[in-house]
Amino acid sequence: MTPDLIAAARARLAGHARVTPLLSSPFLDEIAGRRLLVKAECLQHTGSFKYRGARSAISALDPDTRSRGICAASSGNHAQGVALAAREMGVKAVILMPADAPRIKLENTRALGAEVVTYDRATQDRDALMLELEAERGMTLVRPYDDPQVIAGQGTCGLEIAEQAQAMGIDRAEVLVCCGGGGLTSGIAVALSQAAPGYRVRPVEPAGFDDTRRSQLSGQREANDRLSGSLCDAILTPSPGKITFPLIQAHCGPGLVVTDDEAMQAVALAALRLKLVVEPGGAAALAAALFHGGELEGDAVIVTASGGNCDPQLLAQAMGLL
């Protein structure tokens, strides 16, 4: 996983992925106590950075492989990113989703042209079903994070951050990234290691689901006890990836942890001050910048607002905090 792979992914994404803006507000600078810039990946196609990695991975397949279609397992942002990227490229996509996933997510994924196959979480083994799809239909699995081409796609976000922030005169910064499996975190970290060596990436996770932070401390991949129970559902994963973790270990500073309450405050402030809809998991990095300034160094902090697929009721609830 090298900067070259990210540069190549960027060339494949050009004209397809949106160059999302790097936003700011003097009101947020004041809360953060330093200059704060927000990379608005919630404005990416399908409402999250996941489209980058999906399009990167699918476009990297040779034509023969691609013609047999791709498959993925996700109940969330990865599903929508894969579905849209596949449709745009004329590639058949099958997405495995739990039958009890929110109806809107099932409908969105179907509306984006994917075939949705549902399974019963209690009685069926998702991985076995996925292997069947691969074996019987010859489809290629697009993993949510542990794939070099997916990581390279997410890394294109890091190249944009470097260019946009350097154009604003920022040579040194902490770059806080909402971290689930680590695809976005490691991709941005590798990109910045070359494009902006004065920037340091730091993963941000929800309290109780800080597998990456604990892995950084112990030096080996640690797992979470559970996989539900935080509003930051978009970034709950079992453990850092086999490919992503060594990259995080090599390139990132210490991880940060935010509570659900802090994430919800950040959702509210993003709406009020940036006019952005961000989901709690996508607001974790902003929450860290706003409420954990004492754990940061330097005059400038850059955060990813990585996803905006927020449940409407949850957004309404966040607005009540203002």
Add this chain to the structure above:
Amino acid sequence: MTPDLIAAARARLAGHARVTPLLSSPFLDEIAGRRLLVKAECLQHTGSFKYRGARSAISALDPDTRSRGICAASSGNHAQGVALAAREMGVKAVILMPADAPRIKLENTRALGAEVVTYDRATQDRDALMLELEAERGMTLVRPYDDPQVIAGQGTCGLEIAEQAQAMGIDRAEVLVCCGGGGLTSGIAVALSQAAPGYRVRPVEPAGFDDTRRSQLSGQREANDRLSGSLCDAILTPSPGKITFPLIQAHCGPGLVVTDDEAMQAVALAALRLKLVVEPGGAAALAAALFHGGELEGDAVIVTASGGNCDPQLLAQAMGLL
């Protein structure tokens, strides 16, 4: 008021105003029944396009005049745009606001560095107070729309629309603009008359406050009966401007009218599908594209999401519609 003035304003705004993105969603295309692009001016500094006109007007003043400061009267988006532009340029700003304006708007305007002078709507004459400021303090009034340099600033939004939409291969389009006094509408219309002659601008107003549409029909400036009573408060004005109306008459197609309910649906859909916070008055054009497609021509429609300073409770209410 010529395209040259807009080009000059653009040069003065370069590196200051944000180039806001032109966004889209396949889900909105489907509701609209045609390709729909949204110019996200809610992401402009201070949350609305007003910053463009304010910065254009203040930067056009000669240094002597500027050094005596500027003043403005507004309880809304214009106040914040003027306050920030003035602060950035080191110009003293006094903003006249009704004492009963929402506390958050008073606080925001002060926080952006302006001196806020409040008056009692019932007993004091705003225009007389403004004349006093101009006469006694030698300040220059920055009008909200009826000023060529303000219109030129708003017109820079039109130049961006032309470039961004043409890069997407769009040669013909209806361009729907949320219309109050007509500064944004006329500015975009003049810009497009030269930069994209295949695009036609159409003003969009709230039902019951369609002074511009009625003026277009009668050929003279018509007034609204009242100035409150719509959720689209940001675009309620007494009548089209003396300068803006002839420009609208010369360059725009027929006006459209949307209800408050339609505007609120558009607020909800902008949050759900574009991840943008838009206020009802800033969502009027989107509402027209989504719910009045029968009154539009052609395969492509572009709308301004002109402002995002939405009351949190109102945004929460809109989310309940989904």
